Amino acid sequence: xxxxxxxxxxxxxxxxxxxxxxxxxxxxxxxxxxxxxxxxxxxxxxxxxxxxxxxxxxxxxxxxxxxxxxxxxxxxxxxxxxxxxxxxxxxxxxxxxxxxxxxxxxxxxxxxxxxxxxxxxxxxxxxxxxxxxxxxxxxxxxxxxxxxxxxxxxxxxxxxxxxxxxxxxxxxxxxxxxxxxxxxxxxxxxxxxxxxxxxxxxxxxxxxxxxxxxxxxxxxxxxxxxxxxxxxxxxxxxxxxxxxxxxxxxxxxx
Numbered sequence: 001x002x003x004x005x006x007x008x009x010x011x012x013x014x015x016x017x018x019x020x021x022x023x024x025x026x027x028x029x030x031x032x033x034x035x036x037x038x039x040x041x042x043x044x045x046x047x048x049x050x051x052x053x054x055x056x057x058x059x060x061x062x063x064x065x066x067x068x069x070x071x072x073x074x075x076x077x078x079x080x081x082x083x084x085x086x087x088x089x090x091x092x093x094x095x096x097x098x099x100x101x102x103x104x105x106x107x108x109x110x111x112x113x114x115x116x117x118x119x120x121x122x123x124x125x126x127x128x129x130x131x132x133x134x135x136x137x138x139x140x141x142x143x144x145x146x147x148x149x150x151x152x153x154x155x156x157x158x159x160x161x162x163x164x165x166x167x168x169x170x171x172x173x174x175x176x177x178x179x180x181x182x183x184x185x186x187x188x189x190x191x192x193x194x195x196x197x198x199x200x201x202x203x204x205x206x207x208x209x210x211x212x213x214x215x216x217x218x219x220x221x222x223x224x225x226x227x228x229x230x231x232x233x234x235x236x237x238x239x240x241x242x243x244x245x246x247x248x249x250x251x252x253x254x
Contacts, residue, residue: 025135
């Protein structure tokens with residue numbers, strides 16, 4: 001998904017900005033899921049500075065180099081809004097949303113007194129959904145006209161390293177065999193989050209250690225009771241709550 005989006009956006013936007021924007025977005029999303037909310041908001045602030053350069057390029061055909069400081073953020077947002085001949089989304093909506101994200105990092109400093117600890121989570125959540133919307137809009141404008149398809153791409157744009165799994169010609173081997181089946185299933189589904197997994201996959205990758213009816217029962221519990229999975233026909237896909245459970249349980253380490 002990363003390569004597909006990157007390749008298409010680079011056809012119309014500066015490659016250095018595309019690379020930095022996607023890398024920063026992925027880092028922010030990983031920090032958020034890991035519970036590093038302050039770091040997630042910091043990365044979102046970097047995202048806002050890169051994305052504003054992208055808006056400069058879209059509106060003017062040139063942009064502030066990544067090696068140079070941007071003009072004062074608010075003044076630049078106002079200036080870009082006065083450039084005619086482009087959609088309101090590019091001139092107003094995206095830059096103003098970027099300013100909110102930028103202000104959260106700079107003016108609130110994503111640090112709060114003890115009584116306001118939950119604010120880091122709130123700030124990071126706002127930043128996550130705002131950056132996701134902005135990236136989806138850029139993908140919609142420069143890659144696909146379908147906003148639902150664009151949002152699905154953004155939702156899937158997360159590269160998570162899974163050192164506890166090693167792949168051998170399509171066979172997924174979990175390197176700690178003491179892990180319970182339900183956690184193995186979560187790890188398998190995270191590794192194959194774009195394609196999904198089937199009962200047949202689980203049966204093969206666990207070397208038929210469990211009956212199919214037991215695997216089906218565990219899958220049903222993960223989907224119905226926990227909302228960690230979502231099924232479509234015979235395939236199971238991990239949900240956001242499933243990803244959060246993996247991080248909370250520290251299942252990624254060998």
